[in-house]
Amino acid sequence: MKIERVDLIQLHMPIKQSYETSYGIIEHAEPLILKFYTEDFTVFTECSAGSVRGFSYETMGTALEVLRQNIIPAVMGREISDPLEFHQLCKGFRGHPMAKASVENAFWIYKALEKKQSLAELLGNQKDRLIAGAGIGIQSTPEALVKLVDQYLEEGYTKIKVKIKPGQDLKYVAAVRKSHPQIALMVDANNAYSLDDIDTMKALDEFDLLMIEQPLAYDDIYYHAKLQSQLKTPIGLDESINGPYFAQLAIELKACGCINIKQCRVAGLARAREIHDICADAGIGVWCGGMLETGIGRAILLALSGLPNFTYPMDIGASDKYFFQDIVEPEFKLNSDGTLSVPKAPGLGVEVNEEVLDRYTVAREVIRFRHK
Numbered sequence: 001m002k003i004e005r006v007d008l009i010q011l012h013m014p015i016k017q018s019y020e021t022s023y024g025i026i027e028h029a030e031p032l033i034l035k036f037y038t039e040d041f042t043v044f045t046e047c048s049a050g051s052v053r054g055f056s057y058e059t060m061g062t063a064l065e066v067l068r069q070n071i072i073p074a075v076m077g078r079e080i081s082d083p084l085e086f087h088q089l090c091k092g093f094r095g096h097p098m099a100k101a102s103v104e105n106a107f108w109i110y111k112a113l114e115k116k117q118s119l120a121e122l123l124g125n126q127k128d129r130l131i132a133g134a135g136i137g138i139q140s141t142p143e144a145l146v147k148l149v150d151q152y153l154e155e156g157y158t159k160i161k162v163k164i165k166p167g168q169d170l171k172y173v174a175a176v177r178k179s180h181p182q183i184a185l186m187v188d189a190n191n192a193y194s195l196d197d198i199d200t201m202k203a204l205d206e207f208d209l210l211m212i213e214q215p216l217a218y219d220d221i222y223y224h225a226k227l228q229s230q231l232k233t234p235i236g237l238d239e240s241i242n243g244p245y246f247a248q249l250a251i252e253l254k255a256c257g258c259i260n261i262k263q264c265r266v267a268g269l270a271r272a273r274e275i276h277d278i279c280a281d282a283g284i285g286v287w288c289g290g291m292l293e294t295g296i297g298r299a300i301l302l303a304l305s306g307l308p309n310f311t312y313p314m315d316i317g318a319s320d321k322y323f324f325q326d327i328v329e330p331e332f333k334l335n336s337d338g339t340l341s342v343p344k345a346p347g348l349g350v351e352v353n354e355e356v357l358d359r360y361t362v363a364r365e366v367i368r369f370r371h372k
């Protein structure tokens with residue numbers, strides 16, 4: 001694959017419902033779409049750094065800067081035949097995994113197109129459907145939360161993830177459990193607690209949760225190990241797992257019972273697959289988390305999340321859970337069994353609807369290869 005031109009397309013997309021987490025409120029999505037032009041194919045990818053502000057240090061601004069200054073110049077105009085070469089070329093630039101993933105993903109999609117395979121097939125995902133999840137932000141009252149849980153269950157979702165923070169935790173989870181004793185339920189604290197909150201954490205054991213996601217600091221593994229040793233409920237690590245090394249460390253220290261794989265948090269699909277394999281060898285299940293992706297990012301997540309050790313249901317919902325209109329065709333619709341279908345067409349597996357893309361575009365920058 002030889003990139004001749006890249007368009008950096010900034011979108012502003014309204015979302016159906018604002019989403020409150022322990023670190024802030026998300027009012028709209030700000031995805032950055034990348035369109036790669038090569039001699040034979042056009043490939044779309046996505047960077048979600050701008051959509052989930054506060055999740056990490058990356059923002060739309062940092063992603064644009066690093067893409068312009070470092071990542072795109074490193075790959076532009078070069079013949080790159082394997083996605084792993086991308087990681088070699090970017091070895092000199094530390095950090096910025098979401099910016100890196102948005103370019104790394106293009107090499108995988110291109111390779112799939114070249115082989116006339118779907119991305120899922122190329123990655124080794126043999127599944128047709130994956131259990132979807134409905135994530136719910138922090139609500140003003142336990143009653144409001146239960147009402148939303150009812151709504152998503154009625155729509156057909158079978159797994160519910162509830163965001164919590166100190167003061168808006170036990171009563172909320174208790175209310176949901178009381179209304180729905182059997183559903184697959186988990187909580188995500190997004191780093192809002194410390195070891196001083198051990199009593200609250202232990203009280204969560206009562207609710208038969210799939211897991212407690214990232215209760216302690218975003219960069220911590222050691223204290224999670226201390227906490228896990230006192231809990232029955234598995235801890236699921238998200239923010240702290242920045243790459244294969246951290247997965248290995250968390251497993252060795254017994255800091256968690258499962259790991260969230262967000263391919264963008266670990267610089268792309270190659271490292272995501274590495275973490276998947278490390279966890280599989282250790283008997284630790286993984287699940288797929290999201291970053292308010294459009295259909296482009298969603299297709300990439302679904303392609304990855306059918307690998308055998310994704311033993312927990314995804315956090316990923318249908319397009320219409322988040323957006324009034326998605327930028328891909330077909331949009332992702334919830335099947336009657338609470339699943340989403342894995343795209344099976346060659347490459348990304350879905351088409352980008354450029355008319356809708358244009359409608360949400362607020363800025364577009366064209367970067368061309370300078371022939372000597």
Ligand code: MG
Binds near residue numbers: 238
């Ligand atoms: Mg999380």
